[in-house]
Amino acid sequence: MLSGEQTDSIVRRVTAGETECYADIVRTYQRSVWQTVLLAAGDLHTPEDLVQQTFVQAFRHLDQYRLGSNFRHWINRIARNIAFQELRRRAREDRRLRVYYEYLEEAADDRVSGERLEKLAAALQGCRGFLSEPASRALALRYEQAKGFEEIAGILGRTVAGTRQLLQRVRETLKKCIDDHPALA
């Protein structure tokens, strides 16, 4: 993880021709860019493309980054713009994505800003602590390990329908918790 000063130092080196140093920036900020892309573009089969595009765009315009400002916010803004374009394109054909696009658009910069994303991620981690043990396990299996409902049901010793209900309750519990989280108030 790079500090702001370290990031600025690397930006200077990259703009001075040390292209390979850019890898450190990618490694440090890709997690945040992934989150931005996933939230700003909606469900995607190939989010990697947008994440990669973000870093390539950032490289192209690295001279426009203001040293001393927040690099994470700067690159997340690029990610958000790229992902928004993708969401807008797909929203033309999908009513539910259009709803989500309008929801994000209403909030403009605020909804998918780097600062809010950091708070959201922190709030999510905090809220996970309020989940029951089975719910917490189901969440990990579904979202961290990307397992299917049937497999999760087998692991937890539940029916598939019961597992779905459990995960729906997880989603709603976390949503309420995050909505009430003081960091996001």
Add this chain to the structure above:
Amino acid sequence: MNRTEELINKWLDEGLSTGETAELDAALDAQRTATRTLASLFEMELLMRALKENVDVTENVMRAVRLEAGRKAAEGRPIPGADVTVQRVPGARGRVLGGPWERSRRIRWPIAAAIAVAGLLGVMAGSYVLVRLASERAANLRPSEQKSASARVTEVKGQCLVAPISAGGFEQVSAGAELADGSVLRTGGNGSGGQLDFGGGKVGLTLAERTEATVKVGGGEPQGSWGVELRAGQVEAHIHEKGVRFEVSTAVGSARAVGTRFVVKLITDEAEKEINGVRNLAGVVMVTTVISGVVDVTGPSGTQTAVAGDRIVVSERGATGGGVKAVVGEMGEAPRATPPQRPEVTLTGKLTKEVTPAPESQLREHPEVKAFTIFTLTTDDGRKFTVMTRKPVKREDGTPSGQNVDLTPFVDQDVKIVGTVHEEPASAHVTSITSIEKLVKPGK
């Protein structure tokens, strides 16, 4: 949980049937609260999906960044916004991108031969400003003895800059200069170009205009380490001596040549990112044109063999850059390039002259193709054959290439053509014409 929430959750978890989709869409149209619920639950779902450990994109991004740097450098623009040069890419050679690779349809004889030779003619005419091959050779050196830690510049035309790896910037290079391993060569526009030789003439390398390549001479290692890393533009490699190996590393694709001459062009311009139907997000497309001999082009899913006159397009769908793969040229017993044997057929139909002589993708890459005359033969049973004519030229092996039948008197006439054809589902060509005559149909 009400019905709308139930549907939203089902949409997030497993998808909806057509009826359920309509029901949910109707609810979204009717209830403002439904849209808020969907949006916030979807956001929650996405946030949770982001918990998953994501794919590390560093390598892919860096490939794209290196290409971007090379492209900018080749255009003479700073990288990015500074007065510096492209750095050598350590260890880049030999990496293979994941994902599918695609190869265009083989451009069949004689179209491929026409394009390849036309490309060569165009190059010789000045489009790519090829310069004369070096004549000096170290004839007494056997391949096993060829050890050289430098390549020599034999000719320069226009702007041809070199940046030794230790230097901070580019400077104009002159004929006779020795280039160390890792030196970066960059040619300008307006007909600039350069010629190198490796091993005292064992390999000649021509750089077209707007090209950037890093010289590899292996620091005195045995032959086989000679080559260039092509970052932008086009090079033509001509291996003069049996047993000599030479590598042209490019961003996409891999080819091994057992022959003498091949051209590798790397297309990175946005405008050219779609070629022969191969789409590439980053616009990275490698085109290998085989002038003589045989080239095996290898991708993750296999090897394709190309013979003289063929052109292989290699791209990777969705790639935003590329690790450098090898195009290896090795002079062997260069097989005589012979067109495939096809039976003669007789076709009857109407011959028309085409206004647009070739697909846009071909014209874009080979503007010289415009000089060719292209006709269409629409046969009586409705099939369409492309017939291309041009002034015949001799291939390297001495065989004639091209059809010098003057078809102009037959335009808009019913004709009978005896010759060979090649048919594919998407296109068909008359590959040779033995005879052509006007037909007078009954009643006319």
